[in-house]
Amino acid sequence: MYWKYFLYVVEHKWNVFIEHLKIMQPIERRIMSDFKFYLQELNSEECRCGSWKKKRMSFCFVCYRKLPHDMQKDLYKHMGQGYEEAYDEACKFLEEL
Numbered sequence: 858m859y860w861k862y863f864l865y866v867v868e869h870k871w872n873v874f875i876e877h878l879k880i881m882q883p884i885e886r887r888i889m890s891d892f893k894f895y896l897q898e899l900n901s902e903e904c905r906c907g908s909w910k911k912k913r914m915s916f917c918f919v920c921y922r923k924l925p926h927d928m929q930k931d932l933y934k935h936m937g938q939g940y941e942e943a944y945d946e947a948c949k950f951l952e953e954l
């Protein structure tokens with residue numbers, strides 16, 4: 858009797874676990890690929906405009922100077938703490954210039 862209940866629990870939990878994986882995986886994969894993207898941008902020596910930029914800087918000096926002061930400041934945020942949003946916003950701003 859109990860083993861049937863035990864099997865039910867195992868099966869049910871397993872299904873929950875699988876459902877969880879199905880939901881979590883794409884999101885986590887996206888976060889990881891986003892993270893890699895921003896890291897690559899930071900470590901590259903080419904600005905998105907094609908000019909040379911310093912490693913660990915988001916943009917070359919020319920692009921950086923075009924940004925409003927607030928946006929420049931936001932680029933000093935850490936990854937996962939607003940940097941991604943700041944970078945995207947800065948890119949959008951530079952595209953619209």
Ligand SMILES: [Zn+2]
Pocket residue numbers: 904905906907908916917918919920921
């Ligand atoms: Zn640039």
